[in-house]
Amino acid sequence: MNDPLPPPPADLIDGASLYLDFDGTLVEIADTPDAVVVEPLVPDLLATLTERLDGRLALISGRAIDGLAAMVPVPGLPISGSHGVETRWADGRREGPDRADGLDAAIAEMTAFAAKRQGVLVEEKPFGVALHYRGDPGAETDAHALVAGLAERTGLDVQTGKMVVELRPAGVDKGHALRRLHAANPFAGHDPIFVGDDDTDEAAFVAATALGGCGILVGPARATAARYRLDDVTAVRRWLKGA
Numbered sequence: 001m002n003d004p005l006p007p008p009p010a011d012l013i014d015g016a017s018l019y020l021d022f023d024g025t026l027v028e029i030a031d032t033p034d035a036v037v038v039e040p041l042v043p044d045l046l047a048t049l050t051e052r053l054d055g056r057l058a059l060i061s062g063r064a065i066d067g068l069a070a071m072v073p074v075p076g077l078p079i080s081g082s083h084g085v086e087t088r089w090a091d092g093r094r095e096g097p098d099r100a101d102g103l104d105a106a107i108a109e110m111t112a113f114a115a116k117r118q119g120v121l122v123e124e125k126p127f128g129v130a131l132h133y134r135g136d137p138g139a140e141t142d143a144h145a146l147v148a149g150l151a152e153r154t155g156l157d158v159q160t161g162k163m164v165v166e167l168r169p170a171g172v173d174k175g176h177a178l179r180r181l182h183a184a185n186p187f188a189g190h191d192p193i194f195v196g197d198d199d200t201d202e203a204a205f206v207a208a209t210a211l212g213g214c215g216i217l218v219g220p221a222r223a224t225a226a227r228y229r230l231d232d233v234t235a236v237r238r239w240l241k242g243a
């Protein structure tokens with residue numbers, strides 16, 4: 001595939017509001033969710049950017065907020081978690097929906113599925129659940145079929161990702177997350193820039209563009225709503241340091 005997307009200019013975030021994905025963007029993908037290595041330079045970089053942007057920096061992740069906040073201990077950093085389902089604002093206020101009926105039963109079925117396949121694991125989240133098959137790629141088809149069936153029965157939506165398929169509340173995605181954060185101070189009125197690598201990030205690229213900003217895809221060229229592209233996590237960190 002030809003790559004029509006240039007790297008972002010160094011001054012793109014001047015005066016902007018910056019929204020960052022986590023896995024595959026700020027940290028390298030690892031074998032399991034808990035195996036991710038967060039070097040000290042990551043929270044240090046986020047703290048520096050928060051100061052430089054007068055607080056206009058937030059994480060928008062597929063991970064649940066509590067786990068992510070523990071991995072990235074930056075005081076006052078707003079976080080949207082679980083693919084836009086839950087929010088932690090800079091002052092610590094939390095927002096999220098009720099836990100869906102049927103979620104516990106879905107977790108039980110996924111756990112039974114994983115118990116029969118070494119390398120498949122279940123990641124529980126407060127409002128959803130992810131089924132990871134990075135440790136057993138051959139389980140992909142069955143994992144997707146299981147989660148599609150559970151989505152029909154529970155009314156939850158299917159979210160795909162890198163070697164993962166999950167259930168999350170319907171009608172919410174990272175685009176909603178970006179719009180929600182961007183409607184509030186200090187983000188509002190500044191062009192939104194979103195940086196991400198995965199399927200779930202496309203909705204945020206679309207939202208950022210519609211609000212007058214743009215998206216930056218991380219990873220190999222692909223069909224995307226992003227305007228710019230960076231090769232990998234190292235390139236993201238270099239760009240953020242130089243921006």
Ligand SMILES: O=P(O)(O)OC[C@H]1O[C@H](O[C@H]2O[C@H](CO)[C@@H](O)[C@H](O)[C@H]2O)[C@H](O)[C@@H](O)[C@@H]1O
Binds near residue numbers: 030032
């Ligand atoms: O939106 P993100 O912050 O990028 O989160 C997306 C998912 O990331 C995590 O899973 C992915 O990263 C794992 C660790 O590198 C990897 O083992 C897995 O295969 C990837 O799918 C996280 O565990 C999920 O909850 C997030 O939805």
